[in-house]
Amino acid sequence: MTATDGTFAQWLSHAQIIADRLTPEQRGLLQAVFAFRQACGSDYYSSRLLSHFLLHCASGLKVAQLARLVGFSRPATSKQQGLSSKEAIQAAHHRLAGRSHGKLLPRYAGPIAEFILTHPEATRYDVLDFIERTWNVRVSTVALHHFNKKFGLDRATRAAATTPTPTVARLPAEPCRDAHVPPVPPAPPFSPRARSTRVPSC
Amino acid sequence: MPAALDWLATAEECFADNYGSLRQGLLTSIFALVVGVERIFHLDEMEDAGFARLCGGRRCPSRHTIGGWRRHLAWYEVDAFCRRTYPWHLLRNQDAVVSFDEHTIPRWTKKFRIGKGYVTTRNKYMRCEKLFTGYDLESRRFVSLRATPGNWGLQELALPLLQQVLAQGRPRSLHALFDAGAGKSDAGVRALWDLAEQHRNLEVTLRACRYPHRLRAWKQLPSGLFVSVAEPGVCVGAPAKEIRLAETTTVLKGESPEQAIRTIVCREVRPGPKKDCWHPLFVTGLGEPADELTVFRGRQHQEQGYRVGVHDLFLDAVPCGYDKESPDRTRPRFQRGPLQMIGWLVALVYNAVADLAAALGAGYAGEHVRTLRRQFFNRPGQLYETPEALIVLLDPFTGQEALVPLIDALNARQHRLPWLENRRLVMSLTPGGPARAGP
Numbered sequence: 126m127t128a129t130d131g132t133f134a135q136w137l138s139h140a141q142i143i144a145d146r147l148t149p150e151q152r153g154l155l156q157a158v159f160a161f162r163q164a165c166g167s168d169y170y171s172s173r174l175l176s177h178f179l180l181h182c183a184s185g186l187k188v189a190q191l192a193r194l195v196g197f198s199r200p201a202t203s204k205q206q207g208l209s210s211k212e213a214i215q216a217a218h219h220r221l222a223g224r225s226h227g228k229l230l231p232r233y234a235g236p237i238a239e240f241i242l243t244h245p246e247a248t249r250y251d252v253l254d255f256i257e258r259t260w261n262v263r264v265s266t267v268a269l270h271h272f273n274k275k276f277g278l279d280r281a282t283r284a285a286a287t288t289p290t291p292t293v294a295r296l297p298a299e300p301c302r303d304a305h306v307p308p309v310p311p312a313p314p315f316s317p318r319a320r321s322t323r324v325p326s327c
Numbered sequence: 328m329p330a331a332l333d334w335l336a337t338a339e340e341c342f343a344d345n346y347g348s349l350r351q352g353l354l355t356s357i358f359a360l361v362v363g364v365e366r367i368f369h370l371d372e373m374e375d376a377g378f379a380r381l382c383g384g385r386r387c388p389s390r391h392t393i394g395g396w397r398r399h400l401a402w403y404e405v406d407a408f409c410r411r412t413y414p415w416h417l418l419r420n421q422d423a424v425v426s427f428d429e430h431t432i433p434r435w436t437k438k439f440r441i442g443k444g445y446v447t448t449r450n451k452y453m454r455c456e457k458l459f460t461g462y463d464l465e466s467r468r469f470v471s472l473r474a475t476p477g478n479w480g481l482q483e484l485a486l487p488l489l490q491q492v493l494a495q496g497r498p499r500s501l502h503a504l505f506d507a508g509a510g511k512s513d514a515g516v517r518a519l520w521d522l523a524e525q526h527r528n529l530e531v532t533l534r535a536c537r538y539p540h541r542l543r544a545w546k547q548l549p550s551g552l553f554v555s556v557a558e559p560g561v562c563v564g565a566p567a568k569e570i571r572l573a574e575t576t577t578v579l580k581g582e583s584p585e586q587a588i589r590t591i592v593c594r595e596v597r598p599g600p601k602k603d604c605w606h607p608l609f610v611t612g613l614g615e616p617a618d619e620l621t622v623f624r625g626r627q628h629q630e631q632g633y634r635v636g637v638h639d640l641f642l643d644a645v646p647c648g649y650d651k652e653s654p655d656r657t658r659p660r661f662q663r664g665p666l667q668m669i670g671w672l673v674a675l676v677y678n679a680v681a682d683l684a685a686a687l688g689a690g691y692a693g694e695h696v697r698t699l700r701r702q703f704f705n706r707p708g709q710l711y712e713t714p715e716a717l718i719v720l721l722d723p724f725t726g727q728e729a730l731v732p733l734i735d736a737l738n739a740r741q742h743r744l745p746w747l748e749n750r751r752l753v754m755s756l757t758p759g760g761p762a763r764a765g766p
Contacts, residue, residue, distance in 0.1 A: 232756060234718050235755025
């Protein structure tokens with residue numbers, strides 16, 4: 126969907142939004158958005174910034190409507206709802222940085238583990254930036270996910286490892302008169318208690 | 328670590344592990360040598376988490392566990408382990424040059440009366456135990472080892488060791504070098520010569536004992552027999568050394584002149600008032616005297632190997648072979664297992680470290696164990712133990728780039744550590760190590 130030509134009404138009709146059903150606030154917001162599109166164009170960065178703003182400005186419009194307005198697919202727009210502004214910009218950078226190049230080698234696992242532990246709030250885009258900065262290697266998020274999963278560095282594995290496992294409460298032992306006492310195994314032949322050889326007489 | 332895992336797998340096939348101490352005992356015995364733990368009782372002071380994980384656990388091993396495992400190694404199990412780990416592949420179908428020699432481990436016990444032998448470094452006859460090894464001079468690796476009481480000599484073991492190399496190593500041709508200990512009596516020399524006649528591909532060079540009557544005969548050889556050879560001096564600019572080589576024959580005791588054996592007499596001319604040195608060699612080969620002498624001098628690498636073993640791998644700290652539980656202290660029993668096992672582990676570590684140095688590149692080939700330990704083994708770092716892997720991250724250090732190919736190869740083999748719930752071992756380097764200082 127492009128908004129750089131045509132009128133505001135045509136833009137709304139292409140997005141299947143009925144102008145009569147818009148509240149005055151929504152109409153004002155969309156007019157501002159239309160002006161933004163007219164001024165900045167419909168490149169990926171502009172669309173991404175716009176979608177991030179519309180998703181988080183509590184406009185009351187549905188995600189599907191917003192997706193049609195900015196020209197993204199419905200699932201992609203939905204995934205962007207949970208992202209912070211930093212992540213949205215990093216994702217845009219990552220998307221437009223070109224094809225991935227290089228490979229994640231196992232020996233990168235150590236520095237990546239250290240980065241993840243020292244930056245617990247780091248997003249996957251932060252990790253990708255760290256990898257590119259350190260080894261000049263640009264990999265996809267999918268490759269990073271597989272790498273982290275292989276070495277137990279992904280968020281789910283880490284969370285599972287840090288969660289304390291529930292322990293079964295110990296029941297008090299009941300006295301049992303006829304309990305079978307296992308025979309005590311003989312001591313291993315290590316470290317004898319005393320020397321068996323006589324000492325020198327001197 | 329890959330070699331250690333292979334040895335562990337072999338040991339699990341050979342040893343009866345009744346007390347569950349095999350893995351920790353073997354790995355500790357190996358990695359204590361690698362990281363430089365000089366004596367077993369130093370284990371009590373170890374608190375390093377990395378060393379603990381190398382040794383097959385999460386806590387550093389106790390010296391009682393390791394010492395107990397070592398002391399109760401049965402000789403037949405140790406023999407089985409040694410047979411399976413001797414690196415015969417170095418000799419198979421090769422034109423091998425193998426040197427056989429003994430290493431004497433002095434013992435200071437007053438309580439037990441054990442066999443005595445001559446300790447060259449102390450220049451005295453004292454209580455000792457011995458390790459006899461075969462050393463491949465081409466690859467510069469130990470190929471076999473046998474532990475004995477101190478009153479044994481190379482002459483008793485020369486034939487068995489040589490026959491073992493011929494049978495197990497199966498070289499295309501074998502040139503065996505022996506020090507004078509293998510020919511103390513003429514019967515020992517004849518036994519070697521008989522074996523050389525039986526095997527077409529066997530050639531023997533033996534340094535002859537300088538018994539006075541033989542030395543007198545060699546000194547009376549006509550001067551025309553000697554060929555003068557100039558050798559480089561001790562350093563650049565020093566005068567060249569002169570050696571004179573002559574070829575003759577020696578009749579052994581009780582034999583006829585037809586059975587005389589070829590002898591190369593090397594006279595090292597000393598300048599000034601010093602006496603000349605005489606180095607006689609008994610040889611079965613027909614090569615030029617200078618060539619035979621050059622080959623025999625390669626034996627020095629084995630002596631160097633012993634020195635590295637003693638100073639870098641604590642070869643003299645191997646467990647004693649006499650049984651401290653013997654009922655009669657004047658005739659203690661000899662238990663070969665511990666002495667031979669730890670002695671052979673020293674040789675295995677020596678070989679593995681030499682392999683590592685060769686793999687690091689031409690600049691590192693031939694470096695001693697202690698040098699590599701200082702440069703690469705004993706480095707601080709971090710351990711990250713995830714549910715899937717044990718990630719080892721070394722702190723940055725100068726020269727770490729040389730390790731990159733080795734680390735990549737190790738990571739690609741995907742080694743798993745059974746004692747850490749089968750976690751995968753991953754080695755890492757900190758990127759961007761310290762830059763070298765400018766000129």
